[in-house]
Amino acid sequence: MPTLSHYLVLSAVLFSIGTAGVFLRRNLIAILLSVEIMLNAVNLTFVAVGRYIGSVEGQIIMFFVMTVAAAEAAIGLAIVIALFRQRETLNPDAFTALKW
């Protein structure tokens, strides 16, 4: 029987993988995918802790996180499309207009 600690460690590992993806990848779509991995790791924490304290709140928070993730994906991908039209590349290093 896996304990709560197992789920929390698994969630931490997934979150770290997502964080590494955000920093290492050089592709805007891959960075958004890594953000989705991180959001899912947090969702797993919420559901596991909710199960542990015997409350449905964890799943309700997961539901809200999911809607926010959907909105984030829609806006993020729209920005990616707009940027790709402008520069014909997905490399985030190519977009330096806001760099000081």
Next chain:
Amino acid sequence: MLFYVLGGIAVIASLLVVGQRVPMYSVLLLIVSFIGLAGLYVLLDSPFAAVTQIIVYAGAIMVLFLFVVMLLNAPREEALVRSTLGVSIGGRPLRVGAILALVFLAELLWAFWRAGRTTVDAGEAVASVSSVRQIGVELFTTHAFAFEVTSVLILVAMVGAVALAKRHL
């Protein structure tokens, strides 16, 4: 044990998502990772979470990603690891990021070490959390306001996405 199988699927698929250079494969592997997570939600006695995971994430959001990948005809990423590591020796922000990564890694190892010796039993919670009816009642009474605000959020996201994708920046 099922937990290790499903967790292994999720972790390995996520690693491959990050390590993959072709965006299309990344998206498809992320769906595999989500399916592993959905299995974990079933193990956690939360079928509602598992079903929404499959329908909303693997079904809707990933299709959105697939559309964009195919629409942009995204090329292979050029020289991922080499350029990253080459720059990371020089740039100051990247050096700060490397230190931060080491701190997080130490924290994670500490968490592993602690998890090995403390045992919190996830199975001992008595009250059933699997009832979809209970979730619905909670969602539409206690969290009714937040739920309505969510619909406004989705509307804003929809309008914003259309406006952004239409206009030339």
